[in-house]
Amino acid sequence: MISWFYIPPAQRPLFSVFVSALFVLALCCFCSLLFGAGGLSLQASFQTLLGNGSADTQFTVFHLRANRTLIGLFVGLTLGIAGALMQAVARNPLAEPGLLGVSAGSSLAVAITLVLGASTATLTVGVAQFGALLGCLCVLGVARMQGQQNDPIRLVLAGAALSSLLLAVTSLLLLFDQRAADEIRFWVTGSVAGRDTNTLFSVLPSMLIAIICILYTAKPLASLALGERVAIGLGHKPQRVRAVVIVAVALLVGGATAIAGPVAFIGLVVPFAARALVGPDIRRTLWLCLPLGPIIVISADVVSRLVAQPAEMPLGVLTAIIGAPVLLLIVRSRRMPTL
Amino acid sequence: MINQSLSLPNNEEITTAPNGHRLLSLGRHMTILIEKQAIIRNVWLLILLAIACVATLGIGTMPISPKEVIAVLFGHGNAMSQFIVQDLRLPRLLAALFTGAAFSLAGCLMQTMARNRLATPGIIGIDNAAMAFAVSSVVGMGISLAPSVMALAGAATATALAFGLAGGSGTRGYRFIVAGIGIGAIAGAVTQLLLSQVSIDVANSAYPWTVGSLSARDPMMVSILGIGLVICLVACLLFASQFALMPFSDQVIMGLGANIKYIRIVALILCITLTGLAVAVAGPVGLIALIGPEIARVLARYRGIPLISSALAGALVMILADLFGRTVLSPIELPVGIVTAVIGGPYLIWILVRRTSRTSL
Numbered sequence: 003m004i005s006w007f008y009i010p011p012a013q014r015p016l017f018s019v020f021v022s023a024l025f026v027l028a029l030c031c032f033c034s035l036l037f038g039a040g041g042l043s044l045q046a047s048f049q050t051l052l053g054n055g056s057a058d059t060q061f062t063v064f065h066l067r068a069n070r071t072l073i074g075l076f077v078g079l080t081l082g083i084a085g086a087l088m089q090a091v092a093r094n095p096l097a098e099p100g101l102l103g104v105s106a107g108s109s110l111a112v113a114i115t116l117v118l119g120a121s122t123a124t125l126t127v128g129v130a131q132f133g134a135l136l137g138c139l140c141v142l143g144v145a146r147m148q149g150q151q152n153d154p155i156r157l158v159l160a161g162a163a164l165s166s167l168l169l170a171v172t173s174l175l176l177l178f179d180q181r182a183a184d185e186i187r188f189w190v191t192g193s194v195a196g197r198d199t200n201t202l203f204s205v206l207p208s209m210l211i212a213i214i215c216i217l218y219t220a221k222p223l224a225s226l227a228l229g230e231r232v233a234i235g236l237g238h239k240p241q242r243v244r245a246v247v248i249v250a251v252a253l254l255v256g257g258a259t260a261i262a263g264p265v266a267f268i269g270l271v272v273p274f275a276a277r278a279l280v281g282p283d284i285r286r287t288l289w290l291c292l293p294l295g296p297i298i299v300i301s302a303d304v305v306s307r308l309v310a311q312p313a314e315m316p317l318g319v320l321t322a323i324i325g326a327p328v329l330l331l332i333v334r335s336r337r338m339p340t341l
Numbered sequence: 342m343i344n345q346s347l348s349l350p351n352n353e354e355i356t357t358a359p360n361g362h363r364l365l366s367l368g369r370h371m372t373i374l375i376e377k378q379a380i381i382r383n384v385w386l387l388i389l390l391a392i393a394c395v396a397t398l399g400i401g402t403m404p405i406s407p408k409e410v411i412a413v414l415f416g417h418g419n420a421m422s423q424f425i426v427q428d429l430r431l432p433r434l435l436a437a438l439f440t441g442a443a444f445s446l447a448g449c450l451m452q453t454m455a456r457n458r459l460a461t462p463g464i465i466g467i468d469n470a471a472m473a474f475a476v477s478s479v480v481g482m483g484i485s486l487a488p489s490v491m492a493l494a495g496a497a498t499a500t501a502l503a504f505g506l507a508g509g510s511g512t513r514g515y516r517f518i519v520a521g522i523g524i525g526a527i528a529g530a531v532t533q534l535l536l537s538q539v540s541i542d543v544a545n546s547a548y549p550w551t552v553g554s555l556s557a558r559d560p561m562m563v564s565i566l567g568i569g570l571v572i573c574l575v576a577c578l579l580f581a582s583q584f585a586l587m588p589f590s591d592q593v594i595m596g597l598g599a600n601i602k603y604i605r606i607v608a609l610i611l612c613i614t615l616t617g618l619a620v621a622v623a624g625p626v627g628l629i630a631l632i633g634p635e636i637a638r639v640l641a642r643y644r645g646i647p648l649i650s651s652a653l654a655g656a657l658v659m660i661l662a663d664l665f666g667r668t669v670l671s672p673i674e675l676p677v678g679i680v681t682a683v684i685g686g687p688y689l690i691w692i693l694v695r696r697t698s699r700t701s702l
Contacts, residue, residue: 096519100526101522101526158519158522159457159459159460159464159518159522160459162459162464162465162522162525163459163461163464163631166463166464166627166628166682167628167682167685167686170552170628170678170679170682170683170686171682171683171686173551173552173679174675174679174682174683177552177675177676177679180541184541190533266526266530267526315534316530316533316534316537318530318533319530319531319533319534322526322527322529322530323527323530325523325526326523326524326526326527327523329519329522329523330506330516330519330520330523333516333519333520334516
């Protein structure tokens, strides 16, 4: 296992890295069931896991914590994959749904529905995905603006400008509606606690579409990494690939945002870690993003329960604290990797 | 209106001014190059600003005619309108005037320094950090300082952190910007964290700090901002000839004999001071820093760095936005930060989607 570190990332055996990541993920899920901010002691929750707990502890472990873990799994999965796709399509290691205003677009859409008085789960998911799509289209406009210099940071600046705009419009809406403001105050922080697992089922159909899109685009994206002309020469249609990827990203980010609220920086950290482990090829990176996203979200969630006992810290705060240094790390690396 | 000044040692005298410029000799040691266009432009902006000021003082729940307003300003008029104009509307007008000018000037400097028209103090996280600090003082995290002082401290902290983390100014100061974006994200998250931990009443009282508003501002901070603005404006004019080099590439600037690090640090310090003081008065009204300089650049036809015009245009936009927010939904008052966001939004999208052939700025 130690010998991995001597192999260049791109040559590491994908299968064994993937399996060990799965092992770590299982460990994280176990911890997530075991630790909590409430009064339940570590021993009691362990006993409950073994099958001899009271009704109360069983409710806490198998209902509250298990749901939470499940949602963390889903959110990590979708945001990690969305980040990897977005970075591949923008050919920019800093492209991240949260930084580029995609999450902000989808939270604006959710705020609009909340103000209009809707609260059905299915509607929220669809609306969030639509908002994410609009955010993505704005990003496409930005990507065009990149122009001659092809400067990765222009994109991030434009994304920051866009999300600050969308957030301002969201707060304008909330100014007129006290009820929605109170409701959304907890939602905009991004958290996996106390969310409705039923929403997960309403997201599933759109996730299926997203998976089909990803399967269709993985190979063209890998050749797009070699440059637009090479991709055309290999028989791919870059414009169409981009459009399909944008739809997939919108579905994924919209789904995650509808369930957990905007969780920033996951889409930046996960592909970064995946690239460090198995190299820049998108087909390998995507495989590794599958376990890495949930690992990061669930472990961040566990930490967020433990640091501020007996209260909890919102997940979004913690991911921002993890993600911002990674952002710096990417920018500070001597040569910014062009994707 | 020394918009593009160029000070030269007296042994290199320029005898004829370039087309469209005039030379102004200040004593024997200094000659200032003045662009005629700039003077005309700024005089127009000043006239518009004066009209907007009179309108703002006059319009409200209790309308006062422009004539009466001017009379009151010169110390005449009846007691009622004197009270309304001088005690109620004038402080707010001054707050709008100063914050608009300060934000816009800071934006112009930052955009020049980063060679990017989207780089504003708000986007690189100074606003967010100031907001987080102010909110923490409102929701009472065991800190008894006034929110405005905390906002100033937040702005300074964010910039210091960004500067430290960026490790030197890096190529084109870009690391600094990205570090700022990261710090802004953390500060935003912390603000959300604070707001989600307290009751809805406390969250509401912190609300003006999260959107930017001009109602009932601290008069002390307004006067401090006014003094700071004047000092920074003078400093900007002294360094105007150096800032004018910034659009060129680093090699060219060095070739011309200027110290690029020094220029950047001066611009940065001016930027933080202006933003910090302005946020301490009005909260984050960041989009002014995007709109004001852009108007000035359009008026200047993208020549040079229109510092004074930026300040004037920013003040004008701020006053109009506040007037709009006060009057349009009359019993409800829209915070000025939201008005500028809604005005600036479509404009921002236009910048993003159009195909630009113009280079950096």
